Amino acid sequence: MIASRDGIFKHPNQLVKLANKIDYSNVGYTRGVRSKPLHEIDNELFQSINMKILNCFYQDSKIEFFARTYFQKNDYDINDGWVHQDNCMFTGIVYLNPDNTSGTSLYNIKDNCSFNLEDQHRKHDYFKNYDKYSEEQKKEIQELKIKNNSMFYKTTSFTGEYNRLVAFDGQMFHSSEVQEKDKGRLILISFIEKIKVVSD
Numbered sequence: 001m002i003a004s005r006d007g008i009f010k011h012p013n014q015l016v017k018l019a020n021k022i023d024y025s026n027v028g029y030t031r032g033v034r035s036k037p038l039h040e041i042d043n044e045l046f047q048s049i050n051m052k053i054l055n056c057f058y059q060d061s062k063i064e065f066f067a068r069t070y071f072q073k074n075d076y077d078i079n080d081g082w083v084h085q086d087n088c089m090f091t092g093i094v095y096l097n098p099d100n101t102s103g104t105s106l107y108n109i110k111d112n113c114s115f116n117l118e119d120q121h122r123k124h125d126y127f128k129n130y131d132k133y134s135e136e137q138k139k140e141i142q143e144l145k146i147k148n149n150s151m152f153y154k155t156t157s158f159t160g161e162y163n164r165l166v167a168f169d170g171q172m173f174h175s176s177e178v179q180e181k182d183k184g185r186l187i188l189i190s191f192i193e194k195i196k197v198v199s200d
Contacts, residue, residue: 001090001168002106002156002168002169002172003056003057003168004158004167005052006165007163008094008163008164008165009094012163013098015094015096018041018042018071019035019071019188022035022041022071023035023036024071026127027128028125028127028128029124031075031077031079031080031130032072032073032074032185034070034072034073035070035072037068037069037070038069038070038071038188038190039069046067049069050065050069050092050190050192052165053090053167053190053192054192057167062197062198063198064195064196065192065195065196066193067190067193068088068191069191070189071186072186072188073184073186074184074187075185076178076179076180076182076183077130078142079123079126079130080179081145081149081176081177081178082120082148083107083149083152083173083175084120084173084174085115085171085174086170086191087170087191087193088191088192089170089193090169090170090192090195091167091168091170091174091189091190091191091192092167092189093165093166093190095162095163095164095186095187096162096187097183097185097186098162100159100160101183101187102177102178102180103157103158103159103161104157104166104174104175104176105156106155106157106168106174107153107154107173107174107175108152108153109151109173110152114151115173119147122141122144123141123145123148149175152173157177160185170192
């Protein structure tokens with residue numbers, strides 16, 4: 001299940017202003033930082049973005065859901081862009097750079113290849129502690145990323161157009177595209193873990 005919607009918010013500049021005045025921390029899942037959970041910052045916005053995601057797939061249904069949603073800022077790093085899965089039912093991403101940013105690609109795994117979770121754990125350690133890695137260690141991480149990504153072939157790509165929503169099954173293999181140097185990446189990302197279709 002894959003969906004893309006342009007112009008998803010009427011006033012995306014208000015989201016950008018909010019994103020630029022809140023605090024962030026390094027959580028180790030990305031080469032960048034995430035906000036605290038969105039429902040703690042603005043529950044109305046939390047409800048809005050997740051219903052926009054779910055409406056891509058369940059247009060005529062009343063849905064209850066559980067989700068983890070964050071603002072996320074990324075810096076350029078050649079070691080970013082690992083193909084991976086998310087531990088959720090649906091992943092939704094809204095790109096919030098007014099001058100656009102790097103997008104997201106979806107992949108299938110090649111025949112006779114198996115996904116290596118141990119390499120993913122090493123990736124997370126690097127993202128959490130990248131400033132402690134030597135240049136030689138960073139090259140080792142880059143080699144692991146190349147090995148990891150070589151097991152997949154790209155099926156779909158979305159460019160990071162401002163105010164575009166991309167949503168897909170969280171178990172689909174995907175990666176962010178490595179962004180340009182000296183250009184930050186701002187997104188709103190949500191991991192919808194549980195849903196319940198409510199009957200009237």
